[in-house]
Amino acid sequence: MATPVLQVSNLTTRFRTDRGDVTAVDDVSFDVGRGETLAIVGESGSGKSVTSMSVLRLIPSPPGRIEQGQILFEGTDLLQLDEADMRKIRGNRIAMIFQDSMSSLNPSITVGKQIAEPIRLHRGVSWREAYQEAEELLRLVQIPDAKGRLSAYPHQFSGGMRQRAMIAMALACRPTLIIADEPTTALDVTVQAQILDLLKELTRKAQTSMILITHDMGVVARYADRVAVMYGGRIVEQGTARAVFKQASHPYTRGLLASVPRIDSDPSQPLPAIGGMPPDLSALPAGCAFAPRCASVLSECKSRRPALTDMGSGHFNACFAS
Numbered sequence: 001m002a003t004p005v006l007q008v009s010n011l012t013t014r015f016r017t018d019r020g021d022v023t024a025v026d027d028v029s030f031d032v033g034r035g036e037t038l039a040i041v042g043e044s045g046s047g048k049s050v051t052s053m054s055v056l057r058l059i060p061s062p063p064g065r066i067e068q069g070q071i072l073f074e075g076t077d078l079l080q081l082d083e084a085d086m087r088k089i090r091g092n093r094i095a096m097i098f099q100d101s102m103s104s105l106n107p108s109i110t111v112g113k114q115i116a117e118p119i120r121l122h123r124g125v126s127w128r129e130a131y132q133e134a135e136e137l138l139r140l141v142q143i144p145d146a147k148g149r150l151s152a153y154p155h156q157f158s159g160g161m162r163q164r165a166m167i168a169m170a171l172a173c174r175p176t177l178i179i180a181d182e183p184t185t186a187l188d189v190t191v192q193a194q195i196l197d198l199l200k201e202l203t204r205k206a207q208t209s210m211i212l213i214t215h216d217m218g219v220v221a222r223y224a225d226r227v228a229v230m231y232g233g234r235i236v237e238q239g240t241a242r243a244v245f246k247q248a249s250h251p252y253t254r255g256l257l258a259s260v261p262r263i264d265s266d267p268s269q270p271l272p273a274i275g276g277m278p279p280d281l282s283a284l285p286a287g288c289a290f291a292p293r294c295a296s297v298l299s300e301c302k303s304r305r306p307a308l309t310d311m312g313s314g315h316f317n318a319c320f321a322s
């Protein structure tokens with residue numbers, strides 16, 4: 001198999017808070033292959049964003065700190081780079097798309113300039129060429145009247161159009177990896193699907209790898225090649241999307257899957273939700289973090305943490321009961 005574009009090993013990120021240390025990401029390891037989409041899925045507070053911010057070395061410090069791990073990106077350990085070298089990678093070889101386009105785009109600079117600037121900077125082309133390419137990118141993300149829109153400001157765009165502009169910006173430097181953190185959560189469902197379809201299509205064509213962060217198993221099913229399920233800062237199940245959907249092993253994954261509406265489900269019946277509350281990361285139990293909510297809990301689940309174990313063909317599960 002070809003060497004993965006990104007290999008994260010034993011990543012641990014902690015925050016110092018008034019209530020003590022919070023381990024937001026706890027000994028997390030995963031790979032992303034070339035052209036592959038890895039979904040990271042889990043409830044709010046499970047550590048998805050902190051994982052991706054750690055890869056980009058954007059953890060605010062203090063209070064945060066990457067305490068342990070290796071983040072090999074095309075063979076270079078990002079944790080060993082100085083800030084100047086890291087800046088050459090961010091937005092250039094690794095691009096990001098965030099949920100909130102309004103806070104990611106600069107309100108006082110035209111959309112065209114915001115797309116053209118990194119092209120000019122990272123690729124050393126003239127403004128003229130950079131603007132031409134920005135126009136092509138706006139066309140690529142299906143923004144009508146791309147040429148005219150170059151001189152528009154972000155607030156003149158709808159939410160969906162801003163998100164398309166963010167995708168154009170992310171693609172501008174032809175990155176090797178795109179990290180999309182809940183890129184469509186703020187949009188309505190139809191626009192959400194259009195934008196994810198577009199993102200998938202464009203990354204497939206360019207063989208760009210992607211980490212797609214979501215709390216929606218429906219999104220995983222439609223767009224991911226592989227999936228890592230996070231709970232309480234740890235990966236509890238990981239495998240190809242196909243394997244995880246067909247043979248979900250971890251009770252938490254099964255709970256997430258049961259809460260996705262199906263075509264054949266009875267709309268008058270409420271979908272089962274996972275009972276209980278997400279764990280308090282500053283006071284995790286000694287055993288499995290999911291044990292207090294788990295219907296299959298065994299006595300050893302309360303005293304020991306199950307390790308992530310390969311069940312064959314790269315399908316990993318961390319559970320004593322399954």
Ligand SMILES: Nc1ncnc2c1ncn2[C@@H]1O[C@H](COP(=O)(O)OP(=O)(O)OP(=O)(O)O)[C@@H](O)[C@H]1O
Pocket residue numbers: 015016017022024042043044045046047048049050051060063064215281
């Ligand atoms: N700046 C910070 N200071 C202190 N703790 C933090 C900080 N940022 C994150 N955390 C801790 O890390 C945990 C994981 O946060 P993270 O943002 O990764 O969750 P998430 O899985 O992305 O959730 P969501 O789906 O809501 O975006 C939080 O519950 C919080 O306890």
Ligand SMILES: [Mg+2]
Pocket residue numbers: 048049050181
């Ligand atoms: Mg998040």
